[in-house]
Amino acid sequence: MPQSNPILKADDLSKRYEDGVLALDHLNLDVHGGEAYCLLGANGAGKTTTINLFLNFIPPTTGTCFITGIDVTKDPLEAKKHVAFVSENVMLYGNFTARQNLDFFAKLGGKPDLTKEQYYQVMRRVSLQEKAFEQRVKNFSKGMRQKLGISIAVIKDAPAILLDEPTSGLDPKAAEEFLEILGELKKEGKAILMSTHDIFRAKEIGDRIGIMKEGRLVMERTREQLQYEDLVKIYIDYMKSEPLTA
Amino acid sequence: MLKTIVKKELLENIFSYRFPLFALLCVVLIPLSMFVNNAQYAKHLRDYSEQVRLADESSSGLKIQDVMAGRVAIKGFRRPALLSIFAQGFENALPRYYQFTQDGYAQGESASGDESLLSTQGKFDFVFLVQMVISLIGLLFASDVISGEKESGTLRAMLSNRLPRDAVLIGKIGGGFLALWAPFLVAFVLGVLLLLTGSFPLFAGDTAARLAVLALAASAFVLIYYVIGTMVSTSSSKTRTSLVAILLIWSGFQLVIPKLSDMFAALIYPVRTETQVSLEKSLVNNTIETETAKELGRQYDLIFGSAKPGAADEANSPERKKWDPLRDDIQLRAREKKAQQIAAIEETYAQQKRRQQNLAVNLSLISPSAAFGRFVADICETGDLARTKYQEAVRSHQKALDNALFGRVKRTLMMHAGGGVSMSFQAQPVDPKNLPKFTVTPASLPDTFKENWRSLLALAFWLVAPFAVAYTRFRNYDVR
Amino acid sequence: MVGTIIRKEISANLLSYKFFIVILLTTLLLATSFFVLYKDFKGRQADYELVRPKPGEAIAVLAPNPLSIFAKGLDEAMTRSFEVSPIGLQVRAGQKSGNAVFAFFPAPDFVYIVKVVLSLVALLFGFDQISRERETGVLRLMLSNSVSRAKVLAGKWLGNYLSLAVPFLLVALIGFLLMTLDPQVRFGAAGTGCFLLLLADALLYIALFLSLGILVSALTRRAAASLVVLLLVWAVAVFVLPNLGTLVARQLVDVPSVKALSEKRQQTWTREILLAIVEGRAQGRQAGDVNRKTHLEAINTEFDKLEHDYRLKFDRLVRLSKTINRLSPAASFVYAATELAGTGIGEESRLKDEIIRYKNAVFQEFDQGRKDHAAFAYRYRSAGQVLAQGGMFDLGWLAAFTVVLFGLGFAAFARYDVR
Secondary structure, three states, X not given: XXXXXXXXEEEEEEEEOOOOOEEEEEXXXXXXXXXXXXXXXXXXXXXXXXXXHHOOXXXXXXXXXXXXXXXXXXXXXXXXXXXXXXXXXXXXOOOOEHHHHHHHHHHHOOOOXXXXXXXXXXXXXXXXXXXHOOOEHXXXXXXXXXXXXXXXXXXXXXXXXXXXXOOOOOOHHHHHHHHHHHHHHHHOOOEXXXXXXXXXXXXXXXXXXXXXXXXXXXXXXXXXXXXXXXXXXXXXXXHHOOOOOO | OHXXXXXXXXXXXXXXXXXXXXXXXXXXXXXXXXXXHHHHXXXXXXXXXXXXXXXXXXXXXXXXHHHHOOOOOEEEEOOOOHHHHOOOOOOOOOEOEEEEEOOEEEEOOEHHHHOHHHHOOOOOOHHHHHHHHHHHHHHHHHHOOOHHHHHHOHHHHXXXXXXXXXXXXXXXXXXXXXXXXXXXXXXXXXXHHHHHHOOOOOOOOOHHHHHHHHHHHHHHXXXXXXXXXXXXXXXXXXXXXXXXXXHHHHHHHHHHHHHHHHHHHHHHOOXXXXXXXXXXXXXXXXXXXXXXXXXXXXXXXXXXOOOOOOOOOOOOOHHHHHHHHHHHHHHHHHHHHHHHHHHHHHHHHHHHHHHHHHHHHHHHOOOHHHHHXXXXXXXXXXXXXXXXXXXXXXXXXXXXHHHHOHHHEEEEEEEOOOOOEEEEEEEOOOOHHHOOOOOOOOOOHHHHHHHOHHHHHHHHHHHHHHHHHHHHHHHOOOOO | OHHHHHHHHHHHHHOOHHHHHHHHHHHHHHHHHHHHHHHHHHHHHHHHHXXXXXXXXXXXXXXXXXXXXXXXXXXXXXXXEEEEEOOEEEEEOOOOOOOHHHHOOOOOOHHHHHHHHXXXXXXXXXXXXXXXXXXXOHHHHHHOOOOOHHHHHHHHHHHHHHHHHHHHHHHHHHHHHHHHOOOOOOOHHHHHHHHHHHHHHHHHHHHHHHHHHHHHHHHOOOHHHHHHHHHHHHHHHHHHHHHXXXXXXXXXXXXXXXXXXXXXXXXXXXXXXXXXXXXHHHHOHHHHHHXXXXXXXXXXXXXXXXXXXXXXXXXXXXXXXXXXHOOOHHHHHHHHHHHHHOOOHHHHHHHHHHHHHHHHHHHHHHHOOOOOEOOOOOOOOOHHHHHHHHHHHHHHHHHHHHHHHHHHHHHHHHOOOOO
């Protein structure tokens, strides 16, 4: 159920790179607690740029990002206390075990006093096999690494979660398990912003879906609206249509 | 197909950022090192000529009285090696001269002795550059020759064509090495041209041949390291791992093994210092001299003790007829005994040094860098062979001087029973202007090759073995 | 937060087999160096016992310096024996190691190993700190948390520095302690102090190269690219630059060779003696004795002048070469280390001055007809004196270099694109 103040808010956000490419063109979006917003689009559409702007990895050309009302550019360190991040291809520290990786990132995320059992609980929650808890991550499959990645986000217990193509390269079963966890986190009141290529998963998890093309949010639909529309057709039509810039 | 791959490798290297960096490094450093070492050589040569002139001047003014007084010390100077411009080797560690006296020879100061201040930081000659810098660069360039293409996926793309793997490997090595070798050779030639402008005697004696051998050996050395780098690259799937392995190999070959082998040889076969050996020889000298003097004194007293006064000065007196041959005989035997004992000391010392040297050389051949260094030092006449030839020349010059000068004065020292000491001389004429000149005969080029067969074998091994390993590994390399 | 990152870096290093291989290699090299140079030192000590002057002899010779085990420097030149005779100073070849093979490859002392190997190792630790973590995506993950880039860099720097410095210190200190077990190797309190400062110099040098590695890592996107550049820079800084200065300086300052000088001395001597003899004959024997004294004084003055001129030119050469060489931190490191060990250029120069003073004193004794001469005594400079007379400059230069490199690395990382 949407609440009054969005946890994630992009206000007229634009980004033009040094080589002149306009990666993001006046983006306006907000994500409330308990809501999952999926950004769909082709490569280079601006999805990852959006996520990078929220995380202050690059400065915006114009506009502002807010996380729980905090301006990300003005007070990045404070803003980052309230957001967790899961990236596409998480390599983590290969020589560390799953628990050791979790321990390190938990401390960075402001949770220094957790016990081993608490780590195990979180890893169980994301359906990581018990025997993997004390195994070195360099021997993990991609699915296992993504689970560990989401467990890092879970343990931070931040109100917002940003995910950059988290199911890319995962087999259907692993992707399904991943989305189940996201669903639970959504129910706990987290605001989820996820960029993805995967139309089917987007439809499954997304309360709202935005289609991006050439840096612009060209279409937005709610879950209810999509019950009566074919998202696949809409998406492909947009992709096939003329470029937005002449 | 091979040509295509070689060409691709060559161009890929030339268009990368590495090539201009490397070319710049070569073209600046190699001629610079030659120029600077040439200036140093020229200075040493001037000093040498001046010292020889001064020494000749002072020895041409020698008088027989000086020899009798035992004050004569003739210096024999070693001419600086021309090709030390390229390889310093032992040039600065060998004594600049030896001092020859009645009692034998002693080594003088080395170049590094007086101006060692400036050598605290180390050497900077062509061979050093090749051994330390260019070898590293060769290893680096080769480090991602296979693993890099695997990481970027182009290896798979290449091998999805009808292309035998050995052609790929040989082509890669060929092309990559050519990209290294061209600037290196250009820099070398530039350096030599620079030297020629300073009247470098390129065509004197076998200098040109030696330089050609040096260039060839250096090129082979760079190829060896390129092949070793390729071998490492075929043994790992990640460039980063190759790089770490290469660094370990490089420091092992350049730093650890040459030093460890010398250290090890010194530990197993320790050798006494020159000081100790000279002291031992002096001791033998003094002992035999004292014994001889006592014996002569005793005999003299026996013969002349009861003779009429003046009999010793009368050449035809019966006592003299008895004394002269006896004295000569005693002195001859003493000389022989001394020569024998000194020779034994020297031989033992030489043997010890040889044993240590052999062990050090054999152990160091594990490193291609040490094998290369030793071989080219000998080519440039600043290596072990030069040291040996120097020693030989010193020994033979001492003999020549003994014949022409020191031996002309027979000093008879006698210690009499009552404690008195007397000395008499028999002197033959000495021609101080025609004393034998000190020269060192350098080893010929064929002899140098013969003496260095082990180094050459080691280098050949290091060329063939890594290639064989790379070849075998690459045939089974996982290109996915 | 910084503590967390430091702990992570140290753990990651300890779990990496490459770390162990590298530490093992360094330990092996250092241990071997200590052992061999210790043996070499004992050999030179034995030699010293042979050439030691008897009481009354006018010979100036130093015993080998125990700190030369760590920094050979000019110890062999400094421990030559100088005999004072009426002709002047005669230099005799001193206690050379029986192992002349050291001439082929430079003495593998502690200073050399730090200069060459530890700088390489530090570079190896630093070169992929940033670029590798970017490639694996971990950097982004780290920075998505509330931790500033400054803290991340500081944590990485400290974690890696400790991973290097602690094993290095352990090996060095253990080596030093083992040597003190030999009663003939006497460092004394002053020597120990100098050794600790030498260690500090080495630690500073390692910090410099770690900073350089991290700087280049923060400037490049691919780890492999940064290593190639770094290694070229390293080869030039460690091998080429320290020698280049000397060789270039030699071209700019012309110094007569010592051998030519000694021949000039011989000529002067011969000339003056002949003059004395001629004058003596003309004036009768007694006047000849007085004349002899005058001529000897003339010889001494002329020799001193020759020596002084030479020393002036030589000092200029040394100063110029030092200045150019200092472009490379490796040169600064070696200068500071050898001075602290008492085997450096400054100490050697001071020794020469003392020997000349001794020679003049002995000459006065010759004049007085004394045959029994005072022994030569020399005290090495204290650590404080070394620092005051230039050691501080080299150490400060290294520190400045390090701070600048770290600052640049920090600036580069602040702007680093982590995507």
